[in-house]
Every structure is written in C-alpha cells, then in structure tokens.
Amino acid sequence: MKVLLTFILLIAQATFPQEHFVDKGKNNLVKFISKTPIESFEGVTNQIDGYMYWEGESLTNKSQLYFEVNLDALDTGIGLRNRHMKENYLETFRYPYAQFNGKVVKEDAEPNNKSKVTVDGEMFIHGVAKKLTISGTIEKNKPSYRIQSEFTIKLSDYKIEVPSLMFMRISEEIKLVLDFFIKEK
Amino acid sequence: MKFFLLVGLIIISFEIFSQEITWKRNSESTPLTELRLFRSTQVINLPSAETYEKGDFEYEISHRFIPAIDEKGKFFGLDGPANIRFSLSYAPTDRMTITLGRANTDGNIDFSFKYKTLQIRNEMFPSQVSIRIGSGWSTNFPSDDRKLFDSKNFQFYAQAIFNTLYERTFGIGLVPTYLYNSNVFSEKRYYSFTFGSYAQVFLSDKWSVMLEWNPTVTGYRNKFNPLAIGLELDTGGGHFFKFIFSNSVDLNTSHYVNGASKQFLKSSPSFGFNLTRILK
Numbered sequence: 001m002k003v004l005l006t007f008i009l010l011i012a013q014a015t016f017p018q019e020h021f022v023d024k025g026k027n028n029l030v031k032f033i034s035k036t037p038i039e040s041f042e043g044v045t046n047q048i049d050g051y052m053y054w055e056g057e058s059l060t061n062k063s064q065l066y067f068e069v070n071l072d073a074l075d076t077g078i079g080l081r082n083r084h085m086k087e088n089y090l091e092t093f094r095y096p097y098a099q100f101n102g103k104v105v106k107e108d109a110e111p112n113n114k115s116k117v118t119v120d121g122e123m124f125i126h127g128v129a130k131k132l133t134i135s136g137t138i139e140k141n142k143p144s145y146r147i148q149s150e151f152t153i154k155l156s157d158y159k160i161e162v163p164s165l166m167f168m169r170i171s172e173e174i175k176l177v178l179d180f181f182i183k184e185k
Numbered sequence: 186m187k188f189f190l191l192v193g194l195i196i197i198s199f200e201i202f203s204q205e206i207t208w209k210r211n212s213e214s215t216p217l218t219e220l221r222l223f224r225s226t227q228v229i230n231l232p233s234a235e236t237y238e239k240g241d242f243e244y245e246i247s248h249r250f251i252p253a254i255d256e257k258g259k260f261f262g263l264d265g266p267a268n269i270r271f272s273l274s275y276a277p278t279d280r281m282t283i284t285l286g287r288a289n290t291d292g293n294i295d296f297s298f299k300y301k302t303l304q305i306r307n308e309m310f311p312s313q314v315s316i317r318i319g320s321g322w323s324t325n326f327p328s329d330d331r332k333l334f335d336s337k338n339f340q341f342y343a344q345a346i347f348n349t350l351y352e353r354t355f356g357i358g359l360v361p362t363y364l365y366n367s368n369v370f371s372e373k374r375y376y377s378f379t380f381g382s383y384a385q386v387f388l389s390d391k392w393s394v395m396l397e398w399n400p401t402v403t404g405y406r407n408k409f410n411p412l413a414i415g416l417e418l419d420t421g422g423g424h425f426f427k428f429i430f431s432n433s434v435d436l437n438t439s440h441y442v443n444g445a446s447k448q449f450l451k452s453s454p455s456f457g458f459n460l461t462r463i464l465k
Contacts, residue, residue, distance in 0.1 A: 021208055051208035064206065079238025079276070080423025080463050083221050088390035088421075093353070185207065 019053045020145060020182040022067070028180035030069050034171045043085070047073035048180050052145075054104065059117060059138065063103040072096050089160050089170075090126060099124040100132070113140045125158040136178070143184045150177050219279050220304040220313050222350040223358070225425050226274070226282065227459070228383045229397040229413045230433065230441045231360045234315035234348040236301050237276035242464040243423065245286075246271045249434040253453035262456050270436035284319075288437045291369065292325030295437040299346075312349040318342070321439030323369045337372065340439035341365045356385040360399075367405035367443040375405035377443050385417070393417045395427075399442065407444030411435075413454075423463030430454040 022028065028046045050067035054060070071092045076082055086092040102121015109115050115138045123132045136149030152175050155161075223233035226243075237243060247270050250262035258264075272286030272295075280301040287294050297319030305312040321340040324333060331338060342364040350356045360381035367375040381399035388394065395417060400410040413431035420426065433445035434455050 019207060049210060051206060053206060066208070068210070078423060078463055079241040080243075081421065082238060083224070084419070084421045084423075087221060087224070087353075 018055065019051055019185050021051050021185045022049050023144060023181040023183040024049070026144075026181035029177070030180070031177040032074070033175040033177065035175075036171045041076055041081075043074040043076040043082075045069065045073040045075060048178070050100075051185075052104075052147075052182055059104045059107045059115065063105075065103060065119065065121070066099070066101050068097040068099045070096060071098055095126050097124075100134075102132075102134075110137070114138065115140065123153070123158075125153075126160050128158040130157050145182045146179070147182065148179045150175065152176070219301070220306060220311055222311060222313060222348050223356050223385060224387070224393075224419050225417065225427075225461070226299075227461075228358060228385055228395050229415045229427065229429055229431070229459075230411070230436070230438070231358065231381045231383055231397055231399060232299065232315070232317055232344065232346055232438075233356075233358060234301060234313045234346040236280050236282045236299055236315065237274065237423075237463075239276055239279045241274075241276045241423070243274040243461055244271070244464055245274070245459060245461045247436050247457065247459040249429075249431070249436055249457035250455050251434050252455065253447075254430065254456050255453045267457075268434050268436055286437060288440070290435065290437070290440060291323035293437050293440065294322045294324060295439065296320055297438065310349045310351060312347065314348075315346045317344040317346060319438055321437050326369070337366065337374075338369060339366065340369060342439055342442060344438075354387050356387065358383045358385075362399075362438075362442050364404075364439060364442045377404040377406060378402045379442055381442075391419050391421075393419070401444060405443060407446055409445045409448050411441060411445040412449045423461065425459070425461045427459040429457040429459065431457060 028048050029044065030048050031042055031044045033042050034040060047070035048067060052065040053063065055062045071090050072086060074082065074086070076085065100121055100123050102119050104117050105120045106118035107115050117136055117138055119134045119136065121132060122129050134149055134151050136147060139146040152173050155172055155174060221235065223235050226233055226235045226237065249268040251266050251268065252259040252262040252264070254261045256262060268288060268290050270286055270288035272284050274282050274284040276282050282299045284297045297317055299315055299317040301313060301315045303314040319342055323338045326338055342362055344360055344362045347359045348356065362379045362381060364377040367377040379399050379401045383395060383397040385393050385395045395415040397413045398410065409432060411431060411433035413429055413433065415427050415429040418426040432447050432449040432452065432454050433441055434457070435441040
C-alpha cells in the first residue's frame with residue numbers, strides 16, 4: 001500500500017501544475033527602441049507583471065501565459081516627451097497596459113538549461129488586439145526562470161498615429177526588448 | 186475496499202495538485218503615475234497646476250512687444266521695443282518645480298516654487314491643485330534714493346492653482362493670487378488680491394486655444410484687468426510655442442498680477458510669444 005501511495009504521489013508530481021508569477025524583485029526590463037535617421041530614442045520600464053502556467057516538465061503542456069506592461073511607467077529620459085507620448089499617442093488614460101495573452105507552442109532544448117520557445121497569442125495595445133507569434137529563450141534555474149525576447153511591432157497595426165512634426169520623430173516600426181524573470185508563486 | 190481507497194487517493198491527489206490560474210493584478214504594486222491635465226506648466230501668464238517630471242530642466246524665453254498690433258510703422262508691434270524674460274526651471278521631484286527668471290522690465294529677477302498638493306482622479310472631471318509662491322526683485326530701480334537691496338524693491342506672492350479637464354479637451358483653471366508690495370515705485374506698501382481664471386481648449390494633439398483673465402478683487406491695481414487670448418502649438422518633447430494677444434505686456438508674475446496699463450479692445454492688444462524647451 002505504501003508503495004502504491006508513493007507511486008500515486010510521484011505521478012501527481014510529474015504532472016504538477018506550475019503557475020509562475022513575474023518576479024518583481026529582479027531587474028526586469030521592458031524596452032522599446034525607435035530608430036529613424038533623424039532621431040533615435042529608447043523607452044524603458046520594469047513594470048511588467050503576469051503569469052506563465054504549464055504542467056509537468058514541458059513548457060508546452062497545457063501552456064497558458066499572460067503578461068502586461070504598465071505603459072504609464074515608460075520612461076524615455078525626457079519628462080515632457082513621456083507625457084506627450086502617453087497622452088497623445090498611446091493614450092494611456094484609456095489603455096494603460098500593453099497585454100499579451102497566449103501559450104507556448106514549441107520548445108527546443110538548448111545547452112545550459114536554456115530552451116528556445118515559440119509563443120502564439122494576441123497582443124493588445126491601444127485598444128487593438130492583434131495575433132502575434134514571438135520567439136524567445138527561457139533559462140531554467142529553478143525556481144527562477146529568465147525570459148528573453150526581441151521582436152518588432154508596427155505602430156499602425158495598433159492604430160497609433162506616427163507623429164512627424166519637428167522635434168518628435170518616431171519610427172513606424174518599434175523594436176521591443178524583454179528581459180525578465182518569473183518564479184514559482 | 187482497497188480499490189475504492191486507491192481511486193479515492195488518485196482523485197484527491199490530482200485535485201490537490203490541479204488548480205486554476207490564481208494570478209491577479211496587484212494594483213498596489215503598480216504606483217499611480219502623476220495626473221496630467223494641462224500640457225504645459227503655464228497657460229499664458231498664469232501657471233497651470235502642472236509640474237515637470239523629476240530631473241527635467243526647462244528653458245523659457247518670452248517676449249511681449251510693447252506697441253499695439255495696429256500701431257503705424259511698427260509692423261504689428263514686432264519692431265518693438267519689447268519686454269523680454271528668460272527663465273530656467275528644474276524639477277527636483279515629479280511634484281515640485283523651482284524657477285529662476287530674469288526680465289528686462291526694471292531688471293526684474295524672479296524666483297518661484299510650485300508644488301502639486303492634490304490630485305483628484307475623477308473620471309469626468311479629473312482635477313488637481315498646486316500652490317506656488319514666489320518673489321520678484323527689481324534691480325534696475327530708477328531712483329537714486331533706493332539701494333539695490335532696499336526691501337521696497339522686493340515683491341512677494343502666493344497662488345493657489347485649481348485645474349480641471351473635461352473630456353481631455355476643455356481645461357479650466359482658477360488662480361487666486363495674493364501679491365505683496367504691488368507697486369515697487371511707491372514708497373507705500375500696497376497689496377493686491379486677484380482672482381485669475383483661464384480656459385484652454387485642446388483642438389488636436391498639437392493645437393489649442395487659450396483665454397485668460399486676471400481681475401483684481403481688492404487692493405492695488407494698475408488701470409485695467411489683464412486679458413489675453415492665445416494659440417498654443419505643442420510640438421512634443423516639452424517644446425511649446427505660444428502666440429499671444431494681450432493688453433498686458435508684463436511677463437513676470439509680480440508685475441503681471443498688478444494689472445495692465447491699457448484696455449484690450451479700445452487700445453488694441455499687443456502681440457507676444459512664449460517659447461519653452463526641455464534641456465535634455
């Protein structure tokens with residue numbers, strides 16, 4: 001009976017559901033980069049939150065993930081540029097978060113506890129939802145996981161008008177860089 | 186019996202370990218950002234309740250052309266002469282701005298301190314209140330009897346600034362002001378209490394129109410209450426161009442608050458502009 005009980009517990013452990021929250025104690029980074037021939041600038045924040053869920057060892061098993069970034073916390077280094085960007089273009093008083101809801105659809109193991117993953121989901125920015133496939137890496141150092149990804153979005157996909165007047169030069173294509181940590185809840 | 190026990194254990198095990206998503210947004214961990222209603226820290230001559238963001242430096246240069254816009258041979262007043270003021274502001278925190286300025290009228294050096302005290306996050310009428318205190322020091326006093334540091338050369342003022350914004354489009358401000366030593370030319374110490382108000386309509390993300398009025402309620406006043414209309418171009422990044430028509434040609438608060446020397450329509454207004462830029 002004891003053997004049987006141990007066996008049951010082992011099976012249950014093997015399919016142990018794992019919900020991981022963003023580890024806010026780490027140096028999380030969300031960065032956007034705008035490059036034009038006239039002016040390039042970056043905006044950064046550490047205000048990312050959300051969860052990642054899977055069962056068992058494979059990240060794709062019953063995968064769910066949701067991450068959001070507080071756009072009000074973006075800092076470009078110039079206060080009034082921040083304000084202008086948030087009020088006139090991102091309209092953060094209406095849409096304070098950039099949100100991504102999806103799942104891990106592919107995981108390829110790599111050396112040094114790393115996995116290359118592909119995520120399918122929906123990005124929600126400025127009141128517009130758009131399907132998106134993103135690649136990234138997850139470094140597994142249990143109980144902590146480091147997630148890194150770089151991808152590009154088009155502002156027009158999210159109905160964000162590209163300002164072009166005088167001092168405000170923003171690229172139509174914005175590169176997003178994510179580097180953050182999750183840990184078991 | 187053992188079979189039922191086994192099934193029961195399996196079910197209980199999976200029930201224990203299976204779960205639904207429990208993550209919830211922790212709004213406490215996401216600090217509320219500063220409320221922003223007006224785009225600029227100043228409307229025409231009166232301040233808005235806005236402050237800069239921490240670490241910002243801002244440079245301002247403003248002109249008020251003394252001839253009226255219809256004065257002959259003065260090219261709409263642009264030939265001058267003109268009152269000129271330039272200033273530098275710094276924000277030690279998101280809610281605090283300090284400013285040092287200098288105007289060519291009486292060699293006036295002004296210093297002010299503004300602090301945002303209250304933010305009301307009402308959905309229809311988000312509002313905020315700031316206080317501003319400041320002083321003006323007239324350093325080019327024409328009288329030989331006056332020494333540079335004579336106390337009569339100093340003016341002091343305090344302002345409460347209430348702002349609200351309806352539908353992100355229609356901004357209203359009330360600015361009651363107390364000014365001590367309103368007339369630096371006089372040997373007597375006057376005071377003025379004015380109740381300034383303004384409205385700003387944001388027509389687009391760049392353009393807005395402004396109306397500003399600063400009537401004296403009690404105390405000393407020059408001949409007329411200052412009235413101004415203006416057009417604001419917000420080019421982003423903290424750069425504002427303001428084109429102004431007013432019966433007042435004063436720039437620093439301690440001079441502006443004590444009234445204007447001509448009427449707005451009967452004498453024709455003068456043209457002026459404010460330019461601001463963030464230094465980063």
